[in-house]
Amino acid sequence: NWCMKKAGYQGTDSAAARSWLRWSDGIPLDVPRYGCIVVFRRLVDGVDNGRAGHVAFYVESSGNEIRVLGGNQNNAVSIKGYPSSDLLGYLWPKYEPVHTEEEVIENLSVLSPYQQRPNGRVYELSLAEREARIAEFQQELQNNDDAVERARLQETLDLALQDYQAAQERANYVASAPPTHSSSNGGRTNWRRAWAWSSSNGDILDASAPYNDAQARNKPGEVQGENIERVITFLDVENNPRYDPALHNSEGREWATDTNQDGTVTTCTVYVADVSRILCAEIPLQPNRAANFMCNWLERADQQNSTLQQAGWRKLESAKKAQELANKGYPVVATQRKSPAGHVALVRPVPEGETVDEDNPFLAQSGATNASNTRVKTIFTFSSGLPARYQVIYYWHP
Known part of the structure; x- marks a missing residue:
């Protein structure tokens, strides 16, 4: 909780490690990524009582172990391995991209929807650019006779189509004005009067x-x-x-x-x-x-x-x-x-x-x-x- 608050996120406000499995600001990950939250069960007298656990930050997987950075590990903050059989889940902040900008930039793949601008800002492909990419994948698939390679290309094409559909939904989404509030301050009702674009005190919102x-x-x-x-x-x-x-x-x-x-x-x-x-x-x-x-x-x-x-x-x-x-x-x-x-x-x-x-x-x-x-x-x-x-x-x- 302390680390997440320092990083600008809301934690669980609970000392229980398993509370992170119900973290309202988190999403589960099927595959771990560096720095994600890892929740383990902790056996008490060889039994999982459904309550005891341990939570830390993911570093790497090694054999049947998951190595994590955490506190209370040999009475210290350290990197330590735990059995993968005790894993309960991986979590990631739901408001953050699963891949950082640095990873996107350093590991550009055929499916990356991002490009970097000279000043470090990240640019996302347009729908037209995504359509062109899909057409290239379709052409590659059509021209390839190798069964293994065709399976890989088909998987890539399916992912590109899913990405395009999600991008299209975002492109068509239009946010509406938030609901009008009404409050009282020193006898003056509805501080929203400040939204008036004239000297009147009406609650005027600009629809544009x-x-x-x-x-x-x-x-x-x-x-x-x-x-x-x-x-x-x-x-x-x-x-x-x-x-x-x-x-x-x-x-x-x-x-x-x-x-x-x-x-x-x-x-x-x-x-x-x-x-x-x-x-x-x-x-x-x-x-x-x-x-x-x-x-x-x-x-x-x-x-x-x-x-x-x-x-x-x-x-x-x-x-x-x-x-x-x-x-x-x-x-x-x-x-x-x-x-x-x-x-x-x-x-x-x-x-x-x-x-x-x-x-x-x-x-x-x-x-x-x-x-x-x-x-x-x-x-x-x-x-x-x-x-x-x-x-x-x-x-x-x-």
């Missing part, structure tokens, strides 16, 4: 917004993370009057949220709330509340047994992981508490032509500067003397 959820994040033919880029383009933070502090200050809009020391407002929380809603990973916008309140909400959402845990937002341990997940199309935000207002921003995928700096993720944000492409170290405050609570903290939504 590129809503995307977990099923629609990345489409065939796209670079991973393009779903985030569509939202950034749609909201157009540099030119959209919705994020113009001068307009908010002159009109006195009651839902403008970040109050500065001089009494003016900026709209970083409005932008993050808008982005999160379109990405179906909503972070509530609270009228007349500074970004510190959004930071507090995210912190509570990450806590065990919190009523907000079902919102799905989880804390990340590093800027590097934040950039990696944004590149894959997951919603990721950067936050920092400050006096009086704090700040929040969207971590965006690495733009084309830019180089990666794992300690300095790319951002899109509204605030003192409205920018669709800037960097964390340009916007946020970094100091070795800052308490942990006031440093930059990243959250992601699976």
